[in-house]
Amino acid sequence: MNATSIASDAASTLLSVDQLKVHFRVPGGGHGGYPWSRKATLRAVDGVSFSVRRGETVGLVGESGCGKSTLARAIIGLAPVASGSVRWLGNETVLPDARRDTSCLRRDVQMIFQDPLASLDPRMTIEQIVAEPLLTHRKDLARADVQRRVLTLLERVGLNAQHLRRYPHEFSGGQCQRVGIARALIGEPQLVICDEPVSALDVSIQAQIVNLLRDLQRELSLSLLFVAHDLAVVKAISHRVLVMYLGRAMEFGDKREVYGTPRHPYTRALLSAVPVPDPAVERGRRHLLLRGEIASPLKPPSGCAFRTRCPDAIDACATQIPQPVMHGANGANSANATRVACIRAGDG
Ligand SMILES: Nc1ncnc2c1ncn2[C@@H]1O[C@H](COP(=O)(O)OP(=O)(O)OP(=O)(O)O)[C@@H](O)[C@H]1O
Ligand code: SF4
Ligand SMILES: [Mg+2]
Secondary structure: OOHHHOOOOHHHEEEEEEEEEEEEEEEOOOOOOOHHHOEEEEEEEEEEEEEEEOOOEEEEEOOOOOOHHHHHHHHOOOOOEEEEEEEEOOEEEEOOOOOOOOOOHHHHEEEEOOOOOOOOOOOOOHHHHHHHHHHHHOOOOOHHHHHHHHHHHHHHOOOOHHHOOOOHHHOOHHHHHHHHHHHHHOOOOOEEEEEOOOOOOOHHHHHHHHHHHHHHHHHHOOEEEEEOOOHHHHHHHOOEEEEEEOOEEEEEEEHHHHHHOOOOHHHHHHHHOOOOOOHHHHHOOOOOOOOOOOOOOOOOOOOOOOOOOOOOOOHHHHOOOOOOEEEOOOOOOOOOOEEEOOOOOOOO
């Protein structure tokens, strides 16, 4: 499925995240040089809204520590939600208190992790690792059927029958990630959350794994939430892109709009740092340097979280938290309009 063929109506929405906040209570914020004397609130995710449609890949980008993994974990109930909601097929699954029911996500949503070797149980063979989710969720299947499905999927991800009886430590990082992908897909999930699935791999292997994920996404009409630092990788695989900064969503929308006409100053800065392969084009480009360091999520700036580094900041940015507003070349209601959290996004 390509970006244009994805229906944009609510019926195609699988996952809907609304104003999600994940706050951690951490040591710090104390007086008189005793930082452990008081607990402080770390706003890892601070009011993020976005959605994932059936059969699309949403790329999630932003600098280290901006809350990508925490957001991904909160979706499946693995991080403490302070407020907001996560809806799966319209049903609320994760709520800010004990009323949490992620049981409907267990089969439909799977995760692939950054460190492929660490995410596989070293005591289990590849066959056992890949079969485990099926044995848990499809007790109706005969053993021969499970074995057949495991082998078919292993072959699809580039492994073979000789790998069945081996253990994770016998494999390279790329092969381990192929096992992780097979394990995630064996139960036929609808959404796979990929948290930096290639950042721990050699550059030459990264492209192979990204291409494999992209091919599988198309073949199986899967939805992917693809977390990565590398904007070129996200561009290659995503239909829509969510840009996060300091726990907040800065820009969210169609990949071609976000990359072609970035409307948020942070998106522009991130993209201008990505080198262009053509040296002639690269020489003529103006790079927007991000000044300063990312602020602490323990003490985010007032107003816009990005204002301490924003080249376009004005006085009002210190007092107003910018709310996401739709912007598009063909109008705010056009199919490709993007949601931008910047009070100056509409300025000529
Ligand atoms: N369990 C936790 N307890 C306290 N703070 C946490 C916890 N998990 C994450 N954080 C903090 O939340 C913030 C967001 O972390 P997170 O790992 O989600 O960022 P990230 O965008 O995934 O970063 P990276 O790109 O380095 O993986 C960071 O400041 C991190 O230190
Ligand atoms: S709201 Fe202000 S500080 Fe924030 S991105 Fe827009 S111009 Fe920059
Ligand atoms: Mg992370």
